Amino acid sequence: MARTRIGSDRHKEYPPLKRIPTHVAIIMDGNGRWAKQRGLPRIAGHRAGTENLRRVLRACVEFGVKVLTLYAFSTENWGRPEAEIQGLMSILRDVINRELQDLHKEGVQLRHLGDLSRIAPDLQQQVLNAIELTRDNTTLILNVAFNYGGRAEIVHAIQEIVKNGHPPEAINDELVSRYLYTGSLPDPDLIVRTSGELRLSNFLIWQGAYAEYYFSEVYWPDFGKDALYEALKHYEQRDRRYGLVK
Secondary structure (H helix, E strand, C coil), X not given: CEEEXXXXXXXXXXXXXXXXXXXXXXXXXXXXXXXXXXXXXXXXXXXHHHHCHXXXXXXHHHHCCCEEEEEEEEHHHHHCCHHHHHHHXXXXXXXXXXXXXXXXXXXXXXXXXXXXXXXXXXXXXXHHHHHHHHCCCCCEEXXXXXXXXXXXXXXXXXXHHHHCCCCHHHXXXXXXXXXXXXXXXXXXXXXXXXXXXXXXXXXXXXXXXXXXXEEECCCHHHCCHHHHXXXXXXXXXXXXXXXXXX
């Protein structure tokens, strides 16, 4: 499991990569610590993190990534202070209002992973409208995991399987995968966590069974194009055997 420190983006040429992951998933961690280092409130770190989204999206398109999944808000995050939660909801509204049209023009298809039911009705509708507007875009699929938890996702999939009357003998990996929030999408090839923490935090625990993992010590607001390229370079060097022997 690689750990590295990367500085801010620099204007330079990036040597072509021989092997590009189709699906990259990122645990966007370290916003609060980024703000604390600067004597700012935690919510300022979250806002700085959203400003970084465009850089990473553009870099993914440039490097050839086809699916990007971002862990934005977990089912466990409801235990944070109410002011921080409301601030995060406000940020989500702002991002949709500010970025949606540009993302649509650039061919980004938005999808939501998780449960919208705990989110305010008007914000739910904003999310659904964004999904509908971009549903036919093909440049990049962007999954936003908001009010998402890997265990809750698996429980939800099992409930839906039972509700739809599948007999026990019909339940296999393929069927469960079909009922997950990610549906027909390929499993992540590479899962990145920023900020130096070495855990998954209930993220894509079914889909990530054979993903490659990369841990960067860079806080999310500073995780730009250089840092992403470094993660992709490490992925290129991995020998993916899926439990087999070559």
